[in-house]
Amino acid sequence: MKIAVLGGDGFVGWPTSLHLSDAGHEIHILDNLSRRWIDTELGVQSLTPMDSIQERTRIWHAETGRRIHFNLIDLARDYELLKGWLARHRPDAIIHFAEQRAAPYSMKSDRHKNYTVDNNVNATHNLLNALVELDLDAHLVHLGTMGVYGYSTVGAAIPEGYLPVGIETADGRTVSQEILYPANPGSVYHMTKCLDQLLFQFYAKNDGLRITDLHQGIVWGTHTEQTRRHTQLINRFDYDGDYGTVLNRFLIQAAIGYPLTVHGTGGQTRAFIHIQDSVRCIEIALKNPPQRGSRVEIFNQMTETHRVRDLAGMIAKMTGSQVAWLPNPRKEAAENELMVRNGKFLDLGLKPTTLGEGLLGEIVDVAKKYAYRVDRSRVPAVSAWTRDIAAKVEHDP
Template sequence: MSIIVTGADGYVGWPTALRIAKRTGERVLGVDNGARREWVASVGAKSATPVVSIEERVAAAEEQGLTNLSFVEGDLTDRAFVDQLFAVHEPDTVVHTAAQPSAPYSQINGEHANETQHNNMQATRNLLWGLHEAGLDDTHFVETTTTGVYGAPEFPIPEGGATMENDGDRDEVPFPAMAGSWYHLTKSHDAANLRLANTQFDLPISDVRTAIVYGSGTDETRADDRLATRLDFDYYFGVVAHRFAAQAVAGYPLTVYGKGEQRKPFVSLEDAVEGLARLALCDPDDRPAPHTVYNQVTRAISIVEIAETIADVGAEYDLDVAVEHVENPREEDETHKMEIENDRYDDLIDGQSVDFETGMDEVLRAMTDQAEIITSHEDRFLPDVLEDRED
């Protein structure tokens, strides 16, 4: 048995590779081309948590006893590389976490939109076709797509298909792609391609639609500073909760656009990694249905609750954090109460293990330890309403 984790140098991919390697004696192979580091550097940003080279990471993992974890550098958009990867390693499971993950990055201009769509969709297609043409149709393919494919509908979001009725006839159909960015649309296309690969190749598929992930690490990454995963806090690659935390550490108020009562789906890094590890390690006889969709979310949280929670936790770190409501420059429903079903994912991980307050406590601890990095890069995360203020 062997397991491949793509995007193994990334925020979610690295701790996932560590956890899988920790729980199995089988070989775990991480694959990455280092693009995430390049993308973040290209927008003038930096991880709050110092991240060592992948070679140092793997060496540190080996010192922790994870001698079954190895790494290969390669670009998944290169079909020849993918073909060689599968010919040599013949994986029983592929956990695909490699993607350009930022909606704002994909929206910068047409070049970034093209780069995002080429990278994300080409990589997934190469992997699916590569498995099929290598005769590896029994390989369990687990991909992190995104809850962003759902948009923000005014009805509860199902965990998978939706039931459609017309003239008295009913059938289950894939949820329509309602993505709001060029990045999110790549995952809508991926979801459709995953379904097609299952239909045409009988490839077992787990489509894990990942919510906004918060947190600074897992048990595995905390075992050694060299095992730390990245913690981005800039506008392009830092999620809203991490950007708010950075504002707090830098001494700025947390700016909530409008009412801020709209809810977004969230999952802790710990709970995201746990679900992927369990899917990767499940016995072939106990795998989920051949095509299963999981909503990888533990709860929906409003923007104002995010800010207020960070303000409360910040007091434990002697941070005087104010929450300010400012005029909303966006056209959005400031009171949208997202409802999203997650029973299947909740059962997979046996329920949430890290709540939002605990996760943000860990993030603030990590960021206060690296306050100089945060303050020296404040132009990368401050909203215009704060940048324009006079000191």
């Protein structure tokens, strides 16, 4: 297939591009390199040294003989460029990762909230709009988030996207219907993914676009089979308080002797998936497109759930690290249960990579190798969800 990977320079986009290129697909990355600019804005860098996208693709070609094409396009701002590119190339499938993905970054200031909404919602809408205008029947696979469901304290099993409900009619009968699971975002970033869902629902219904939305949990790990092939193919690995995600942060903190930063009681339960499984899921989704005219296909892309304090306890035991119990900069339930249905990917052949398989140690080793690149002052998470919380966090950082 000819596949456009929008946001193919990012943490999941890059290993996905390599994985699909390796599987024989023709890959075209479209990216505005905003993630690299945000590093510059925040004054942080990936733990792992990353080369330019052009250099990465050159190395991939030297290693494998396969080409990955790169196009500098801003989906949210350059509608005509995007449309022109799609008109010329008419890809069979499009994978959409091109969104600002960090919840803390999206809550940093009014400017960051505006940026996240403008960037994410416009990027998605520009893409859908162009597909209709060009009468392009490419299968669109979008990287969404488990966070669209919210983290209620009830703990009822979360279905894959749709919830059956019974509605009473005027004549007293009850009719059943499946609706999009009620959105309950926990940050401006998560809210943009909820808005994406509505855009997808409309364009699938109105124009028959074929869309798959992947509700992904928190990704951990850094290497995949392909990024291991050459040091310059290495994936990015974030540790800072905005972009570093919880399990990867704990592993890096353990490697540099920094107390593990648990927010609040650590009673938050979240869904997780290893980066290798993430790229496999995307490939499985590509192989199983919905029919034209059917509703948006939704998968829960996660393999296990864990409580934050249990993860900290496991890593502390493994590495001898201390745990720091910090005031929570976020507005979120202190404790929640989480049960998630993920049978669709399992039925299609996904074999989950779980936490206990020695991979945690490998990640600590990667982190130790590059520990000299860590700026310890950038480890604390300082973006607060409200002014009141900011005042508390500043008082007791």
